[in-house]
Amino acid sequence: MVRIGAFLVGLFFAGWLLISFLMGAVAYISEPPQPTVEHEFHLAPKHVSFSFDGPFGKYDKQQLQRGFQVFKEVCSACHSLKFVAFRDLEALGYNEAEVKAIAKQWAIKTPDVDPKTGEVAGRDPVPADHFPKPFANNVAAAAANNNAIPPDLSLMTKARHHGSAYVYSLLTGYQAQPAELLKQFPDAKTPEGLHYNPYFANLNLAMAPPLTAEGQVTYGDGTKASVDQMAKDVAAFLTWTAEPKLENRRAAGLATLVFLAIATALAYMAYQNIWADKKKAA
C-alpha cells in the first residue's frame, strides 16, 4: 500500500513538474525574456585594494582618520551613523581629550531634556553619545532630500555585496548616462532630480555626487585630497564603522587556529595510537 501510494504521489509531482517545465520552455522559446536596463548597464564594484584586505590585513589608522574627516565634513550633513559612539573613535588613534573635543564641536546637537526645566533641547555631545542624527525623523529627512531618506551608514559596507569596494565605486561612479543606453532603452532616461550611477542597483539615485572637487577637504596629514583618495578613505572609514572588531577577530582567529592545529595533531596521534593493535591483528 505504501509503495502504491508513494508511486502515485511521485508520479503526480514529477509529472506536473515536467509539464510545468515544458510549458515554461515553450514560453521561454516563443517569448525570450527581454533584457532589463539594470541587467545590461549595472556594473559590479571596481577592484580596489585596501590595507585590510586578505585574512591578516589591518586598518590603516591614518586612512581611517582621513575617512572620518570626509564623513564629518561631507557625509554627516545628511547621513546618520547611529551605531557608532564618539568614544569608539579612540580606535582610530585619537586620544581621550581629542575625542572629547570632537564630540563637543560636533555640528549637530544631541537631543536631550534640560535637567532644570525638563524642556526638550539639544546639548553638546559627549564621548559616551552616539553620533547624533542630522534629521529629527524620517519625514524631515525625506522632506529635505527630494523624498529619499539618506540611509544610516554604520553598517553600509556590510549591507552591500563587496561593501568597501561598493562605497568607493559609488562615490567615484557618477557619470552622464551613456548614449548607448538611451538608444537601447529610450524610456530609461534618468528622471529629473536623480543622478545616473551604474554602480547603484537601479542605476539612478537621489544622492547628488557628494565628492566633486579635489581639495574639498583639507587633510591634516598632507595627503592630496583627490576625489579618488577621499572616496577610498571614506570607504575604509565605513568599513571600520561596520566591523570595528575586525583586527581583534583576525588576531583571535590566528591564535585559535594555531591552538587547534596542535590539538588536532595530538588527537590524531592519540587516535592512531589507540587503534594500533586493531589495525594490525584481529
Next chain:
Amino acid sequence: MSFPWAEHYTPKHPLMQWVDEKLPLPRLVYNAIGAGYPVPRNLNYFWNFGVLAGLALVIQIVTGVIMAMHYGANDLVAFGTVEQTMRDVNGGWLMRYAHANGASFFFIVVYLHIFRGLFYGSYKAPREMVWLLGLVIFLLMMATAFMGYVLPWGQMSYWGAKVITGLFGAIPVVGEPIQTWLLGGFAPGNAALNRFFSLHFLLPFVIAGVIILHIWALHIPGSSNPTGVDVKGPQDTVPFHPYYTAKDGFGVGVFLILFSILLFFAPNYLGHPDNYIEANPLSTPAHIVPEWYFWPFYAILRAFTVDFFFVPAKLLGVLAMFASILLLFFLPWLDTSPVRSGNYRPTFKKFFWILILDVLILGYCGGAPAEEPYVMISQVAAAYYFAHFLIILPLVSRFEKPLPLPGSITESVLNRHNIKGEEDALPGMGADPQPSHAG
C-alpha cells in the same frame, strides 16, 4: 545494552559505588557512550557526524544563551541590541558570529549525517525508529533556524518571515486565519518577534530531548556499519571508549578548524548583506532568499508555476515542499532491498550520486533569483527528487541484483587490509578471503 559481551560498569571508588546505588547515571553514560557500548570496528569517517552534530547543538545553546542575555525581543530595538552585542559586549562579536555560523555548520554536519544514512541504508530494519526520530530532529532544527533568523530583525529576517508564514495563506479557506493567528497580526511585527524568540529559546532543548531518544533507539540494535552486515560476535566490535572517543576527538578537531576559518576570517560569507539593513515593511528586497540550508526546499517551492485545475500553483508548491521532507519518513518501507550498504548495490549507488547532484542543483537554483533558466532547471531537478524516492528507489530495490556481501565485519576489515598489501598473519581469518567487488 546491546550485545552480551559488552563491558560492565564496575565502580571501584566507594564514592562512585555509593552514587551508582542511588542514581546510576555514570552507569548510563558508560553504557551509552563509554566502554560499555560495543560498536562495529569498521566505521569510517562518515560515522563522525553524529557526534559533531551534538557538538554543534552544544555550541548553539552556549552561544545562544549568552546572546539572549543581551538581546531585546522588541521590533523597535531588536536590530540595535544585536549590533550593540557585536560592538559593546565583551566578546559579543564572537558569540554572535559563532551562533550565526554555528547554525550553518550544524546543517552541514546534519546533511552529511543524513546522506551517510541514505547511502549506507541506516534507515532500514531494525533501525527505522532511529531514522524517524532523526527526521523529527531535522524538522525541529529547521523550525528553530527559521525563527532564529528572524530575531535580528533585518530585511531578510522580516521578509523571510513574511514569505514563509505566507505559505500558510495558500491553504484554502482556513489559510489566512491560520497565518494571522501564527503571526499575531496581519504581517510580522512585535507579536511575531516575541513568540519566535520564545520558541527559538525552547526548541533547542526539545531537540536535545529527541536526541536522547534518537541515541536510545540506536542502542537497541547498535550502530550500523559501512558493510551493512550485522555484528556476529565480539571480534566484530570495539568498545566505544576509547576507540571511537579517540576517533571522534580527531573529528572534532578537524570540525573546529574548518569552523574557525569561517568564523574568524569570513563570518559574513554565508549570510546575506540585506540582513544588515534594519527591517522595513515598506521596502521589499530585490530578491528574497532564505539561508543556504533551505535553498533546495525553496527551489521545490518555487518550481510549481502552473495551477493544477482548481489547485493554485502556490498551494502545490507548499504541499510539494512539505512532501519533500515528509516522504523521508516512509523511506524504510519504500526501499525494500535487504542489503543495507550502497557499496553492494551497484544500481542504487548510481542513483544515489544522481540524487546528490540533483540536490546540489536544487540548492543552487533555490539561492538564485526566481528567473529563467533557474525555474526550468529546478522543475526538472525537483521532478527527479520526487521520482527518486517515490518511484525509482522502490523499483531498484525490487529488481537490482546486489553484489555478494562479506561474511562478517571482521572478514571485510581483513580483506581490506589484504588488498592494501598488508601481509600480517591474522589469527581467525577465513581461508578464502571475500572476492573484491566486481566492476
